[in-house]
Amino acid sequence: MKIHEYQAKQILKKFGVPVPEGTVVDNPAEAYEVAKRLGSPVVVKAQIHAGGRGKGGGIKVVKTPEEAESVAPRMLGNNLVTPQTGPEGRKVRRLLIEQGLNIEKEYYFGIVIDRSAEKPVLMASKEGGVEIEEVARRNPDAILKEYVDPAVGLLTFQARKLAFGLGLQGPLVGKAAKTFIALYEAFKATDASLAEINPLVVTKEGDVLALDAKMNFDDNALYRHPDLQDMRDFDEEEPLEIQASRFGLNYIKLDGTVGCMVNGAGLAMATMDIIKLSGGSPANFLDVGGGASAEQVRNAFKILVSDKNVKAVLINIFGGIMRCDIVASGVVEAVKEVGVKIPVVVRLEGTNVEQGKEILRTSGLNFQVAEGMADAATKVVAAAS
Amino acid sequence: MAIWVDSSTRVVVQGITGREGTFHAIKCKEYGTSVVAGVTPGKGRIVHEGFPVFNTVLESVRAEGANTSLIFVPPAGAADAVMEAVDAGIRLVVCITEGVPVFDTLRVRTFMKGKSARLIGPNCPGIISPGKAKVGIMPGHIHKEGRVGVISRSGTLTYEAVGQLTSRGIGQSTCIGIGGDPIIGTGFIDALTAFKEDPDTEAVVMIGEIGGSAEEEAADYVKRDFNKPVVGFICGQTAPPGRRMGHAGAIISQGRGTAAEKMQKMQECGIRVIKSPAEIGAAIQEVYSKK
Numbered sequence: 001m002k003i004h005e006y007q008a009k010q011i012l013k014k015f016g017v018p019v020p021e022g023t024v025v026d027n028p029a030e031a032y033e034v035a036k037r038l039g040s041p042v043v044v045k046a047q048i049h050a051g052g053r054g055k056g057g058g059i060k061v062v063k064t065p066e067e068a069e070s071v072a073p074r075m076l077g078n079n080l081v082t083p084q085t086g087p088e089g090r091k092v093r094r095l096l097i098e099q100g101l102n103i104e105k106e107y108y109f110g111i112v113i114d115r116s117a118e119k120p121v122l123m124a125s126k127e128g129g130v131e132i133e134e135v136a137r138r139n140p141d142a143i144l145k146e147y148v149d150p151a152v153g154l155l156t157f158q159a160r161k162l163a164f165g166l167g168l169q170g171p172l173v174g175k176a177a178k179t180f181i182a183l184y185e186a187f188k189a190t191d192a193s194l195a196e197i198n199p200l201v202v203t204k205e206g207d208v209l210a211l212d213a214k215m216n217f218d219d220n221a222l223y224r225h226p227d228l229q230d231m232r233d234f235d236e237e238e239p240l241e242i243q244a245s246r247f248g249l250n251y252i253k254l255d256g257t258v259g260c261m262v263n264g265a266g267l268a269m270a271t272m273d274i275i276k277l278s279g280g281s282p283a284n285f286l287d288v289g290g291g292a293s294a295e296q297v298r299n300a301f302k303i304l305v306s307d308k309n310v311k312a313v314l315i316n317i318f319g320g321i322m323r324c325d326i327v328a329s330g331v332v333e334a335v336k337e338v339g340v341k342i343p344v345v346v347r348l349e350g351t352n353v354e355q356g357k358e359i360l361r362t363s364g365l366n367f368q369v370a371e372g373m374a375d376a377a378t379k380v381v382a383a384a385s
Numbered sequence: 386m387a388i389w390v391d392s393s394t395r396v397v398v399q400g401i402t403g404r405e406g407t408f409h410a411i412k413c414k415e416y417g418t419s420v421v422a423g424v425t426p427g428k429g430r431i432v433h434e435g436f437p438v439f440n441t442v443l444e445s446v447r448a449e450g451a452n453t454s455l456i457f458v459p460p461a462g463a464a465d466a467v468m469e470a471v472d473a474g475i476r477l478v479v480c481i482t483e484g485v486p487v488f489d490t491l492r493v494r495t496f497m498k499g500k501s502a503r504l505i506g507p508n509c510p511g512i513i514s515p516g517k518a519k520v521g522i523m524p525g526h527i528h529k530e531g532r533v534g535v536i537s538r539s540g541t542l543t544y545e546a547v548g549q550l551t552s553r554g555i556g557q558s559t560c561i562g563i564g565g566d567p568i569i570g571t572g573f574i575d576a577l578t579a580f581k582e583d584p585d586t587e588a589v590v591m592i593g594e595i596g597g598s599a600e601e602e603a604a605d606y607v608k609r610d611f612n613k614p615v616v617g618f619i620c621g622q623t624a625p626p627g628r629r630m631g632h633a634g635a636i637i638s639q640g641r642g643t644a645a646e647k648m649q650k651m652q653e654c655g656i657r658v659i660k661s662p663a664e665i666g667a668a669i670q671e672v673y674s675k676k
Contacts, residue, residue: 113487113491113567113568115567115568115597115598115599115634116597116598116599116602118491118494118568119491120491133641149495150488150491150492150495151492151495188488191486191487191488193487218486218487218488218633219629219633220460220484220485220486220487220633221486221487221488221489223460223461224461224486250631252625252628252630254623254625262541263541264539264540264541264542264631265539265540265565265630265631265632265635266537266538266539266540266541266542266543266565266592266594266620266631266632266635267539267540267541267542267544267545267620267662268630268631269542269594269595269620269621269622269623269624269630269631269635270539270542270545270618270620270662271662272621272622272623272624273620273621273622273623273644273660273661273662274661274662274663275623276622276623277660277661282623285624285628285630285631287631318541318544318545318548319524320510320522320523320524320527320540320541320544321408321522321524349545349548350524350527350544350548351524351526372663373545373661373662373663374661374663377663
């Protein structure tokens with residue numbers, strides 16, 4: 001799960017990571033009030049779930065409350081296009097009004113879980129404000145790393161090592177190390193999958209602060225963090241995906257024309273791949289789960305066909321625990337109930353496959369039954385074009 | 386022969402009184418696996434569907450000689466269940482549970498350091514040595530005893546691969562679903578190493594997916610140390626970056642872990658990489674015909 005910058009900063013502040021003073025607002029009058037309270041200058045920052053906001057005009061430094069008030073309506077309610085949003089951009093609903101800082105130098109600091117090492121890894125670099133991926137490509141040696149033993153936690157000397165590695169001196173070393181430890185505490189306590197401060201800044205006054213903050217969380221751990229669940233912003237998600245998640249379905253909308261319904265995530269991805277290889281384009285990823293019921297199949301079908309770009313549907317089920325006859329009944333009911341007008345190609349394999357095919361054949365509906373994945377893909381791509 | 390599960394396997398099912406646990410304990414037993422006990426804390430001393438149930442894994446080890454555990458415990462208790470099995474001296478722990486928090490699995494991995502037990506999963510279909518033992522949720526009937534090893538991060542896509550092999554008359558030595566989570570107990574290299582030592586495995590199918598770099602590391606291992614033919618497929622060639630494709634581990638993050646990268650690396654290391662999931666069976670058949 002992703003959250004906004006202002007939410008990430010609330011969490012960081014709670015764990016002792018210094019952040020600039022600021023307040024989130026959703027109208028120009030409030031922007032004025034907050035800017036007045038913070039003094040000059042202030043920064044107006046559009047809150048969307050995508051990076052690169054500065055490049056898209058989503059971050060503005062202003063000198064007066066009046067300026068903050070006049071900048072706000074140009075952002076609020078409008079779509080902000082950044083290198084990460086896609087051409088249509090994301091609608092801005094909130095602004096973070098923050099005190100401006102006298103920046104001396106910018107750094108990068110982040111924490112992720114290293115899958116190969118099976119440990120959280122802290123990364124720091126002198127190239128603040130630059131995407132870490134870019135630094136990794138250009139100059140991987142410029143990234144300092146410290147691995148954390150999950151049983152022991154981040155040790156003070158490790159945090160100090162990073163601070164010295166960034167070239168910090170005097171009291172800044174202790175301040176930075178304290179910040180790193182606080183960020184690790186926040187990362188661990190919230191079951192984060194990513195915690196990133198980019199840039200981490202040192203001010204002319206000699207303070208260390210998180211100028212920007214980004215946190216992603218492990219969806220599997222959300223059940224033990226009700227406070228984080230409350231931070232989910234449904235406005236940032238695709239409506240069909242929200243609907244699917246209510247049914248316990250794994251659905252991701254894409255921009256193609258072939259709707260697919262598959263059991264199992266791996267097979268679902270492989271089905272998308274073979275559609276592409278056959279000259280078509282998948283409209284979605286949809287995993288109905290390993291043991292989905294006829295009702296799940298019905299729900300999945302409704303979501304699939306409510307995507308207006310879908311010209312044909314491919315149902316690819318390898319029945320293991322899930323029996324093909326149950327799937328076939330669910331599909332038949334769904335097609336009758338929803339009144340589907342577009343072609344439906346069905347490929348069934350595995351447990352009770354013959355009974356399943358028989359149900360489709362005798363349903364009186366016009367299914368195209370395919371043998372194997374290659375045949376299924378060819379048929380559905382032809383039907384969609 | 387086969388790897389990790391065979392006729393000496395004696396299974397205890399943790400979470401046996403739940404719906405999934407009950408169903409699959411029976412299915413594994415029907416396949417011919419020795420399912421000797423179940424564990425559900427607080428329900429010890431009962432007999433459930435013919436299986437003796439114990440309060441702790443240790444009791445099942447002592448009373449029934451269990452040496453392998455199959456876990457259906459819900460996510461919040463799954464990590465604890467794995468560590469209990471390891472502590473009780475179980476040699477192979479298969480964790481089917483989907484949705485285990487990453488930090489919990491990290492704790493398990495740290496706990497297991499220096500111990501000889503092996504964990505498969507979490508979030509996996511389990512392991513089967515056709516004709517010998519099935520410790521997992523895969524449909525037994527699609528398998529056939531034979532000499533091809535299968536390793537995969539996926540569930541149903543593994544069945545697809547197995548189905549393609551069996552329909553061509555090609556049997557399998559052992560099929561392992563290693564799981565779709567970012568942190569897992571047994572990786573590709575562990576399984577490849579075991580297949581290398583197994584005289585009855587002649588070729589291997591390796592099915593990876595987007596996210597992480599396990600496939601690249603396995604490819605390096607194959608080049609360096611593996612002497613049997615490998616056919617590889619990576620799913621998620623069309624997946625958008627930054628989105629979690631069902632599996633917690635299947636995410637192209639920060640531009641890394643794409644299918645293209647993995648496929649190229651595997652090809653460079655001598656793995657026969659196929660683009661279409663429909664060609665898995667044919668590719669193995671080709672490998673065989675060249676022998």
